[in-house]
Amino acid sequence: MAKTILVVDDSASLRQVVGIALRGAGYDVIEACDGQDALNKLTGQKVHLMISDVNMPNMDGISFVKAVKQRPAYRFTPIVMLTTESQESKKAEGQAAGAKAWVVKPFRPEQMLGVVQKLVLP
Template identity: 80%
Template sequence: MAKTIFIVDDSASLRQVVGIALRGAGYHVLEGCDGRDALAKLKGDKVHLIVSDLNMPHMDGLSFVKAVKQLPAYRFTPIVMLTTETDEAKKRAGQEAGLKAWMVKPFRPEQLLAVVQKVVAP
């Protein structure tokens, strides 16, 4: 059974690039166009990892992470931030909110897959 990874990013092209890399590695991929959309799609189904952007309309990535960690079904779901932001204060805020990792765009698909393999339990 394929592991499920939820991509949350307001850029359709980025969701497509990440999705292609993850599907090519055998993962099942769900997509949300921003934090609010993604929260609405989290219905209690098992998600093994969430990959979220930081800067999005309607609900930014940090607000999304905090909201996800309040949901009992997803409290322990690992979340990786995939963003252009490199600010240390934002990284610290992400860690405090419960992030597992922080990746900076642009990225190579093999970099993403290496992080996913470390974070997602076999």
């Protein structure tokens, strides 16, 4: 059975690029346009990994990570931040919120897939 990955980014083109790479590697993908949209789509189904942008309207990535960690069903789901932010302070904030990895855009799809394969839940 395919593993499910939630991709959260306000850029439709970025969601498409990430989605193509993940689907090509055999994953199922749920897409959301911001943190609030993503929370609305987390309805109790098994999600093996989440990939989230940091800078988004409505709910940013750090707030999204904090909100996800409050939900028992998703508390242990690994979250990868995929962002243009490369400042150490932002990374520290993301890690403190519960993010497991930080991938800086622009990224190579195989680089992202490597991170996904390391972190995705069994």
